[in-house]
Each structure stands twice: as structure tokens, then as C-alpha cells.
Amino acid sequence: MNLKLSHIDKSYDDSKTKRVIFKDMSATLVAGKISVIVGKSGVGKSSLLNLISGIDLPDSGTIHVGDLCITDFDDSERTLFRRRRIGFIYQFFNLIPVLSVLENITLVAELDNTPKDIFLPRVMALLETVGLADRKNDFPDTLSGGEQQRVAIVRSLANDPDIILADEPTGNLDSETGLAVLEMITDLVKIHNKTLIMVTHSPEAMGFADHVYAVKDQLLVPQASGLNVL
Numbered sequence: 001m002n003l004k005l006s007h008i009d010k011s012y013d014d015s016k017t018k019r020v021i022f023k024d025m026s027a028t029l030v031a032g033k034i035s036v037i038v039g040k041s042g043v044g045k046s047s048l049l050n051l052i053s054g055i056d057l058p059d060s061g062t063i064h065v066g067d068l069c070i071t072d073f074d075d076s077e078r079t080l081f082r083r084r085r086i087g088f089i090y091q092f093f094n095l096i097p098v099l100s101v102l103e104n105i106t107l108v109a110e111l112d113n114t115p116k117d118i119f120l121p122r123v124m125a126l127l128e129t130v131g132l133a134d135r136k137n138d139f140p141d142t143l144s145g146g147e148q149q150r151v152a153i154v155r156s157l158a159n160d161p162d163i164i165l166a167d168e169p170t171g172n173l174d175s176e177t178g179l180a181v182l183e184m185i186t187d188l189v190k191i192h193n194k195t196l197i198m199v200t201h202s203p204e205a206m207g208f209a210d211h212v213y214a215v216k217d218q219l220l221v222p223q224a225s226g227l228n229v230l
């Protein structure tokens with residue numbers, strides 16, 4: 001399912017200024033591929049992910065995921081779309097401290113009333129793949145940063161979404177752990193045939209990209225290489 005952004009305008013107003021983030025921006029991100037998004041701080045990379053996930057709406061323009069026009073959805077349709085079709089990986093892992101590893105991973109599937117016999121075998125197989133099956137009952141604060149991010153990777157795949165959105169997934173990790181996490185994310189999205197859209201400042205991440213785009217001049221601009229815009 002390709003992701004098609006058409007004629008997107010997005011700005012934020014505060015009391016004094018109007019900050020234009022996107023102006024007549026159109027782009028297609030290809031299904032089943034790894035798209036890396038780069039760009040200077042504050043240009044709107046995270047805002048782009050918020051639009052793609054339906055957390056935020058554009059001022060005008062449309063966003064299609066396959067045949068679904070998510071900009072036509074109401075709030076509850078967008079929430080369901082996000083739960084079922086999108087997996088998130090964040091810079092600061094965003095695990096819930098009072099829930100165990102397994103409870104963190106299965107929370108969205110439970111909220112969505114997905115039958116346990118559908119998600120549990122899949123989640124346990126993923127935990128095995130990332131080497132953390134024996135930590136399933138532990139709490140996040142007993143895990144290293146790299147381990148927490150591996151939990152977050154499994155969580156992002158738990159509900160079998162179409163699209164994984166990763167916002168600086170290695171930003172809080174040392175370079176060796178970051179590289180291992182990048183390899184894990186990209187291997188898993190390929191094996192499970194997902195679309196990965198990853199915002200990053202990491203030059204290593206470019207090596208994993210099928211396509212690199214820069215957020216620049218209120219547009220999403222395809223790059224031959226991301227390195228020149230870092």
C-alpha cells in the first residue's frame with residue numbers, strides 16, 4: 001500500500017507567528033520499502049510522521065494509504081487506523097514503566113480486542129528473534145537502552161501493521177547499539193514485508209534506505225543521498 005501525500009499545506013499558529021511547515025507538498029512513499037527522512041532541526045520531520053499516522057491533520061490536501069483516504073476519517077476512524085495499520089518506534093522508547101515487557105508489547109492489541117491466539121504467538125516469536133523472550137516479565141527500567149528499543153521494535157510489529165514509523169530510533173543509543181538496532185528494524189521490516197518510514201540524523205541509517213527524502217523548503221524532496229542535507 002503506497003502512501004500518497006497530495007498538495008499538503010500545514011502550518012502552526014502561535015500568538016505571534018504563523019509557522020509554515022508544508023506548502024503544496026506532494027510525495028509518494030513506496031510500500032514495502034525503507035524511506036529515510038532527513039532535514040535540519042525544526043523543519044517538520046516529526047510533524048510529517050504525525051500527519052502520516054493521523055495524529056495530526058493537514059490544513060489542506062489529502063493523505064492516502066492504499067485506497068484509504070485518512071484525511072477523510074473522523075477522529076475515531078483515525079484512532080482505529082493508527083492502532084491497526086501503524087507501528088511506532090520512538091527515540092526515547094516510550095515504554096510504560098508500570099507494565100512488563102510483554103504487557104507493553106501487547107497493550108495495543110488488547111485495546112483493539114485482537115484475540116490472544118492471534119497476537120501472542122506472533123509476539124513471542126518476535127521476542128525470540130530480538131533475543132528477549134526470557135525478559136518478557138521484566139519491567140522496562142531493568143533493561144538497557146538497546147534492550148528497551150528492541151522491546152519497542154517488537155511492540156511496533158505486534159499488531160501486524162502495514163507501516164512502521166520510526167522517529168530517531170537510534171538517537172538515544174551509542175553508535176554500536178544504534179547500528180544493531182538499525183539492523184534489527186530493517187531486517188524485521190523486510191522479513192515481514194512492512195513499509196518503514198524513518199526520521200533520522202544518523203549517517204549509518206542512510207545505508208539501509210531504499211529512498212532518502214529531505215524535508216526542505218516546506219517540501220519533501222527526494223535525495224540521491226541524504227548526507228548532503230545533514
Ligand SMILES: Nc1ncnc2c1ncn2[C@@H]1O[C@H](COP(=O)(O)OP(=O)(O)OP(=O)(O)O)[C@@H](O)[C@H]1O
Pocket residue numbers: 012013019021039040041042043044045046047048
Ligand atoms: N503541535 C504543535 N504546535 C505548534 N508548533 C508545533 C507543533 N508541532 C510542531 N511544531 C513546530 O513545528 C516545527 C517543526 O517541528 P518538528 O518537531 O516537526 O521538527 P523536526 O524536523 O522533527 O525537528 P527535530 O529534528 O529538532 O526533532 C517546529 O518549529 C515546532 O516548534
